[in-house]
Amino acid sequence: MSASAPTAAAPLPYKLIATDLDGTLLRPDESISERTRQALAAATAAGAAHIVVTGRSVPWTRHILEALDYHGLAVCGQGGQVYHAGERRLLTSVTLDRQLAGLALSKIEAEVGPLFLAASRDGLDGQVLVGPGYRVHEGPLPNVLMDDPGELWAAPLNKVYLQHPRLDDDALAQAARQVAGDLVGVTMAGPGVVELLPLGLTKATGLSLAARRLGVTAKETVAFGDMPNDIPMFAWAAHGVAMANAHDELKAVANEVTASHEDDGIAVVLERVYGL
Numbered sequence: 001m002s003a004s005a006p007t008a009a010a011p012l013p014y015k016l017i018a019t020d021l022d023g024t025l026l027r028p029d030e031s032i033s034e035r036t037r038q039a040l041a042a043a044t045a046a047g048a049a050h051i052v053v054t055g056r057s058v059p060w061t062r063h064i065l066e067a068l069d070y071h072g073l074a075v076c077g078q079g080g081q082v083y084h085a086g087e088r089r090l091l092t093s094v095t096l097d098r099q100l101a102g103l104a105l106s107k108i109e110a111e112v113g114p115l116f117l118a119a120s121r122d123g124l125d126g127q128v129l130v131g132p133g134y135r136v137h138e139g140p141l142p143n144v145l146m147d148d149p150g151e152l153w154a155a156p157l158n159k160v161y162l163q164h165p166r167l168d169d170d171a172l173a174q175a176a177r178q179v180a181g182d183l184v185g186v187t188m189a190g191p192g193v194v195e196l197l198p199l200g201l202t203k204a205t206g207l208s209l210a211a212r213r214l215g216v217t218a219k220e221t222v223a224f225g226d227m228p229n230d231i232p233m234f235a236w237a238a239h240g241v242a243m244a245n246a247h248d249e250l251k252a253v254a255n256e257v258t259a260s261h262e263d264d265g266i267a268v269v270l271e272r273v274y275g276l
Contacts, residue, residue: 015220021054023226039267055189079206104180118161187229202232
């Protein structure tokens with residue numbers, strides 16, 4: 001009696017798992033649940049790759065990656081930075097044209113009035129500069145107070161952050177796009193976080209570069225997110241999963257909505273899809 005042929009391993013449903021950080025992978029206290037850790041570990045042990053795709057620049061992301069014992073590629077700065085965590089080096093970095101950004105700010109302020117500003121400088125150790133009136137979220141992320149507005153433009157930038165004394169985030173982002181969308185990209189990345197970026201830059205830009213390095217295609221990717229800045233990533237990936245706590249604009253384009261970031265939403269999907 002001949003021996004039976006070995007059973008071929010079932011193909012992975014997705015070879016790449018792309019996760020946003022804030023409001024998605026991270027709970028409100030910046031921790032990651034044990035259930036989600038185990039689900040990601042099991043999926044990667046089965047052969048999938050996990051990649052962090054965040055609006056945070058590298059200096060604001062590195063400590064999260066170290067806590068995850070993460071050694072692969074991470075997409076930071078809204079797609080502008082592809083970072084090799086294991087080697088602690090930037091593979092790509094896209095900066096904002098400061099002259100165009102200044103012109104864009106002038107046009108936006110002419111439309112809505114004075115803005116509160118902050119900015120993220122380029123590089124592995126780029127500082128986040130915070131101007132008068134800008135409300136910084138409480139937490140461990142380092143920033144430097146900026147007294148002289150000229151400091152904003154003194155070195156290469158990844159992005160400029162905008163806040164308005166009266167307009168909410170949706171209204172501010174919409175106004176900025178209407179008057180300056182031909183000069184810069186405008187996205188909303190979280191509560192109180194409206195950003196000016198290099199024109200055309202999105203999370204999908206950096207994710208596609210990282211995926212190419214990993215030999216993975218968009219059709220082999222599942223993406224998780226919670227804010228409008230994740231919309232391009234969902235458009236690129238085969239399957240987009242919005243958290244229960246996600247912005248309505250993202251839910252509208254998602255393939256499915258999972259539980260919230262406080263209720264293991266990523267793990268719920270991974271356990272089902274990968275049969276964990």
